[in-house]
Amino acid sequence: MTDSKAPRARAADKRRRLTAAAARVLHEQGVERTTLADIARVADVPVGNLYYYFKTKDDLVRAALSEHSRHLDELTVRLDELPDPLDRLKGLVEGWIERRDTAARHGCPTGTLAAELDKRAEGTLDAEAGAVIRRLLDWAGVQFHAAGLADPDGLALTLVSGYQGMSLMANALRDPEVMTREGARLLSWLDSLRTAGS
Template sequence: MTDSETGAVRAAHGRARRGGKRERLVEAAVRVFHEQGVEKTTLADIARVADVPVGNVYYYFKTKDRLVEAAVQAHRDGLTALTGRLEALPGPADRLKALIGGWVEERERAARYGCPFGTLATELDKRDDGPDLAAGEVMRALIDWVEGQFGELGRPDARGLAVELVAAYQGMSVLTHTLRDPAIMTAQGERLTSWIDGIAHP
């Protein structure tokens, strides 16, 4: 998913940090899965970051897979919160450029760990036990929202443009992470912003 969405996830979870253990565990799962990947992460890792005794984890999540499902849902909730805030902007081009700006703001984190949701979705795609399908739905929801913005701009090819934009983000995120170079995200973000301006004002 998007780095800007992760900002929304972190904001929501910043509030959850003051809440209960379950919320702290989900917040920690989102963070640790991003930084370490699902396979390398143990329940003990998540418990430590959440500041929850490892024995208490099983009260809320019987297996790591249940935490994976909760992390995917947290990304979906973060996307919903993000797009809700973007909808307050005056027009679709402004919303799309704000989305891109959010990606660029998270460039340092992307350089270290990659796209928070894209890396998770890619890892889960190697499985066939359910979370991969849920991850696909989150990515589809992002594309659907972007399509709606291009549709408001009057573009008959809105779906194709939406896929192009999300694919461009995932590509620049991979390059930023692989080369450990945040400047790639900055430069590509500027190109995408200019692209949106060209579509909005042909």
């Protein structure tokens, strides 16, 4: 007697590997330069099998966006364990600084994807990428609101714009220290809000 769950578990594992590979390769190479074979190779899945899970490159882009969204959820759940909302936001910035080498090589995973997808004439993938960024904005806004600060949505926009800007500049200059310096400015800014809110 065979275990009927084994094939389903293998299929789920392949899909997960393909999704993670899509997120990584699309971030590193961009949508236009990435082939389905690139993603299959990184996922260690025969390229013919890829079509069973994803029919088009757009399906893989959606999977990559889903992976970015999942990572954001995991991150915010961990940060939500911190008792102070401004400490949660500082933890977010510290995480950005820790990934400075990746930002210098490839920029922000979701931001660069959103910018590239916006250049396409057709489809809604740019809006789907924007929705992932919107989730980060909304989470940050909730933290600023919980800290009792005025204009929490505006503060969230300032924070996330700061991240997008420093990621872009680190990538354009190929200088991870941009993330370190600008991240330190964001941390100081968050501390100044704590003092102002007291």
